[in-house]
Amino acid sequence: MEENVPENWETVYNEIKEMKQKVLAPVDEQGSHTLGDKRTPEVFRFQTLVALMLSSQTKDTVLGPTMKSLKENLPKGLCLEDIREIDEDSLNKLIEKVGFHNRKTIYLKQMAQILEEKYDGDIPKTVEELMSIPGVGPKMGYLCMGIAWKKNVGIGVDVHVHRISNILGWCNTKTEEQTRLALQSFLPKDLWQEVNFMLVGFGQTICLPRGRRCNDCTLASKGLCPSAFQEKSLVKAKRSTSTKKVKKRSPSTSPEVDVIQDQKTVHEEVPTGLNELPPNALPGKKMKLESPLDDSQQETLTEEHYSKAAAQPLRRSRRTAAAASEYFSRQHLHDIEDLA
Ligand code: SF4
Numbered sequence: 001m002e003e004n005v006p007e008n009w010e011t012v013y014n015e016i017k018e019m020k021q022k023v024l025a026p027v028d029e030q031g032s033h034t035l036g037d038k039r040t041p042e043v044f045r046f047q048t049l050v051a052l053m054l055s056s057q058t059k060d061t062v063l064g065p066t067m068k069s070l071k072e073n074l075p076k077g078l079c080l081e082d083i084r085e086i087d088e089d090s091l092n093k094l095i096e097k098v099g100f101h102n103r104k105t106i107y108l109k110q111m112a113q114i115l116e117e118k119y120d121g122d123i124p125k126t127v128e129e130l131m132s133i134p135g136v137g138p139k140m141g142y143l144c145m146g147i148a149w150k151k152n153v154g155i156g157v158d159v160h161v162h163r164i165s166n167i168l169g170w171c172n173t174k175t176e177e178q179t180r181l182a183l184q185s186f187l188p189k190d191l192w193q194e195v196n197f198m199l200v201g202f203g204q205t206i207c208l209p210r211g212r213r214c215n216d217c218t219l220a221s222k223g224l225c226p227s228a229f230q231e232k233s234l235v236k237a238k239r240s241t242s243t244k245k246v247k248k249r250s251p252s253t254s255p256e257v258d259v260i261q262d263q264k265t266v267h268e269e270v271p272t273g274l275n276e277l278p279p280n281a282l283p284g285k286k287m288k289l290e291s292p293l294d295d296s297q298q299e300t301l302t303e304e305h306y307s308k309a310a311a312q313p314l315r316r317s318r319r320t321a322a323a324a325s326e327y328f329s330r331q332h333l334h335d336i337e338d339l340a
Pocket residue numbers: 167206207208212213214217218219220225226227228229
């Protein structure tokens with residue numbers, strides 16, 4: 001396995017750890033999921049499992065207040081009995097801010113019933129048994145074993161750990177399970193619990209899934225990240241691909257001029273005289289363009305396709321498009337969440 005050990009992994013690891021300490025709000029070594037402690041061991045383990053089940057697709061800033069709310073609003077301060085007795089609607093309301101809360105409500109109710117019937121009211125003692133509970137995957141299983149039972153049996157790999165490990169060149173994997181095995185092949189066992197919290201925090205603040213902050217990342221300035229600043233070149237590649245595609249379209253084969261294309265395309269595609277949109281070109285209006293062309297050359301514009309961006313300089317158009325793209329991506333995420 002020696003050949004699989006990434007060069008400089010230790011330097012990179014310590015660098016991320018240092019950034020985390022500077023940039024992130026201090027959390028205890030096991031992350032913000034372990035909270036205070038006047039609880040019985042059973043209640044602590046149960047609450048750990050609940051917190052982990054709620055944590056997927058949810059930021060710590062949402063998870064923390066949700067756990068607090070559950071503890072404050074449930075009669076016994078969030079124990080198995082509380083979840084068994086509360087009705088689904090009330091539970092759903094209490095966890096409504098976490099991602100996929102509708103589905104998680106069902107999972108929590110099922111989990112409480114399984115623990116009572118099969119595990120004498122406690123959580124299971126093996127990762128396999130934990131993963132047999134609906135809504136508990138490998139990441140939660142391994143983290144739960146480490147936090148609740150203090151058993152270090154594997155690394156909890158979620159999307160951030162998987163993504164960043166590949167970004168750093170620590171592995172070249174397609175699935176989270178492959179990443180777990182790859183990381184376990186070279187990371188010392190005493191880092192298996194810590195690495196999750198470290199990379200999740202790093203992935204939520206600096207190496208973001210969209211818009212990595214390479215300028216703020218010391219791995220970039222120290223030449224330690226093979227993926228630093230690659231996003232710019234990706235954007236350029238996408239732009240040139242898009243321009244190329246548009247050039248293939250010929251006005252002669254398409255009677256309508258699609259002015260939703262960016263300004264560069266309009267200039268290239270439309271004969272002289274049609275490049276400037278008239279001031280009366282309003283959205284939703286069908287119109288003939290005034291132009292020096294004769295009737296046979298005149299093209300009909302479908303004004304539903306007209307966007308303000310098309311009449312702006314190129315840079316503005318692209319900025320607008322990028323903003324719209326980001327908005328629709330966010331909206332898409334909201335839609336998915338509502339369907340859950
Ligand atoms: S340099 Fe950029 S891509 Fe690399 S780890 Fe830092 S933020 Fe992520």
